[in-house]
Amino acid sequence: MHQVERAIFDIRRGLPVLLVAGEERVLVQALEGAGDGVPTRLAEQAGTAPALVLSQHRLTLLGGQARSAPARLSLPPGLSGRRLAALAFGAETLPAPERRAWRARLRPAELADRGALALMRRALLIPSALVARVSAARWAAVEASLASGELLAVDAEAAERCLDNTGGMLKRVSEAHIPLADAFDTRFILFREPDGLREHVAVVIGEPETGAAPVPLRLHSACLTGDLFGSLRCDCGEQLRNAVAEIEALGGGVLLYLAQEGRGIGLANKLRAYTLQDGGLDTLDADHTLGFGEDERHYGVAVDMLKALGIRRVQLLTNNPRKVTALADGGIEVVARQALYGSLNDHNRRYLSAKAERAGHLLDEVLRVRR
Numbered sequence: 001m002h003q004v005e006r007a008i009f010d011i012r013r014g015l016p017v018l019l020v021a022g023e024e025r026v027l028v029q030a031l032e033g034a035g036d037g038v039p040t041r042l043a044e045q046a047g048t049a050p051a052l053v054l055s056q057h058r059l060t061l062l063g064g065q066a067r068s069a070p071a072r073l074s075l076p077p078g079l080s081g082r083r084l085a086a087l088a089f090g091a092e093t094l095p096a097p098e099r100r101a102w103r104a105r106l107r108p109a110e111l112a113d114r115g116a117l118a119l120m121r122r123a124l125l126i127p128s129a130l131v132a133r134v135s136a137a138r139w140a141a142v143e144a145s146l147a148s149g150e151l152l153a154v155d156a157e158a159a160e161r162c163l164d165n166t167g168g169m170l171k172r173v174s175e176a177h178i179p180l181a182d183a184f185d186t187r188f189i190l191f192r193e194p195d196g197l198r199e200h201v202a203v204v205i206g207e208p209e210t211g212a213a214p215v216p217l218r219l220h221s222a223c224l225t226g227d228l229f230g231s232l233r234c235d236c237g238e239q240l241r242n243a244v245a246e247i248e249a250l251g252g253g254v255l256l257y258l259a260q261e262g263r264g265i266g267l268a269n270k271l272r273a274y275t276l277q278d279g280g281l282d283t284l285d286a287d288h289t290l291g292f293g294e295d296e297r298h299y300g301v302a303v304d305m306l307k308a309l310g311i312r313r314v315q316l317l318t319n320n321p322r323k324v325t326a327l328a329d330g331g332i333e334v335v336a337r338q339a340l341y342g343s344l345n346d347h348n349r350r351y352l353s354a355k356a357e358r359a360g361h362l363l364d365e366v367l368r369v370r371r
C-alpha cells in the first residue's frame with residue numbers, strides 16, 4: 001500500500017509512475033494538465049507508442065453504445081493535448097467516421113490499465129490515463145530512473161485495489177467538544193484512512209444510546225459549495241444543518257461527515273461537472289461525460305466508523321436508498337429511514353429532479369409539494 005500512496009502524490013504532480021504487472025512494465029501518467037509534449041515524452045521514455053485508458057462510462061458516451069469494461073485506445077502520433085483532453089473528458093461526442101476509426105484502435109484494458117484508472121480515481125483526477133508499455137530497449141534507462149528514486153514502481157494489483165475498503169483499519173486520531181448552534185453537547189471525532197489520504201469526522205450529538213434503541217444517524221457527503229457557502233445548486237447545506245437540529249431533537253445521535261466531495265469525484269471534477277451542466281447536461285450525464293459512474297461513493301468507512309463507535313442499529317436520515325443498502329450490506333441494521341429535505345429553488349430543481357427520476361432518490365414530497 002505504501003508505494004500506492006506515494007504514486008498518488010507523483011501522479012497528482014503530473015509525474016509518470018511505473019506499474020508492474022507480471023512481466024509487463026507500464027508507464028502511467030495522468031491526463032490532467034498533460035500538455036502537447038507529454039505523449040511524445042512518454043513514448044520516448046517507454047520506447048513504445050502511448051495509449052489512452054478510458055473508463056467504461058466514457059467509452060459508452062463516445063461510442064454511443066453500452067460498454068461494460070474500460071479499454072485502451074492506441075493513439076496516433078502527434079496528438080495534441082487538446083485532442084487528448086477532448087477524447088478523455090470533452091463535452092462533444094465524436095462524429096461517426098472518427099468514432100469508427102478509434103473503435104478499431106480499442107483493446108480491452110489489462111491489469112496495468114485497470115490499476116492506472118483506479119489510481120486516477122483515488123487521486124481525484126479525471127478517470128483516464130496515458131499508458132505506455134516499456135520496451136526491452138528502454139528498460140535499462142527506466143531501471144536507472146527507478147534506482148535513482150526519480151521514478152516510482154508500483155505493483156499493478158495493489159494499484160487496482162486502492163479503492164477497496166481497508167476494512168477496520170481506520171485510525172481514530174483525535175477528538176474535541178465543539179458546541180454547535182443547534183446542538184450544544186457535541187463531540188467531533190476525527191478518523192483517518194490507513195493510507196493517510198482521507199479523513200472523516202464523526203459528529204456525536206449528545207450521548208446516543210448504543211444499546212437496544214436505534215441511533216439516529218446521518219451520513220453526509222462533503223459539499224464545500226453547499227455546506228460552507230450555501231450554494232443554491234444543491235440542497236446539502238440545508239440538509240446538513242437540518243440533520244444536526246433533527247438529531248438533537250431526537251435526543252442525540254451521530255452525523256458522519258464523509259470526505260466524499262462531489263459524490264466521490266472530488267471538488268475539481270464537481271466544478272467541471274457543474275460547467276457541463278451549464279451546457280445542458282443533467283447531474284448524472286455530466287459525471288458520465290467526465291468518465292465517472294453516477295455515484296462513486298463507497299460507504300465502507302462509514303460502517304467502520306459506526307463499528308468503532310459501538311453502533312450497530314440505526315435510524316437513518318436520508319432520501320437515498322443506496323445509503324440504506326450500503327449500511328445493511330456492511331452489517332449495520334437500519335431499523336428505520338427518515339426523510340431529510342433542504343428546500344427547492346430555481347437553481348437546484350433540475351438537480352433534485354434528476355436524482356429522483358434517474359437515481360431513485362426519494363424526493364417526491366419535496367418536488368411535488370414545493371414545485
Ligand SMILES: Nc1nc2c(ncn2[C@@H]2O[C@H](COP(=O)(O)OP(=O)(O)OP(=O)(O)O)[C@@H](O)[C@H]2O)c(=O)[nH]1
Nearest residue numbers: 220221222223234260261262263273283318319320
Ligand atoms: N458529482 C456531483 N456531485 C454533486 C453535485 N451536486 C452535489 N453533489 C455532491 O453530492 C453529494 C450529496 O451528498 P449527500 O447530501 O450526502 O447525499 P445524497 O446522495 O443526496 O443523499 P441524501 O441527502 O442522504 O438523501 C455531495 O458530495 C455533493 O458534493 C453534482 O451536480 N455533481
Ligand SMILES: [Zn+2]
Nearest residue numbers: 223226234236
Ligand atoms: Zn451540495
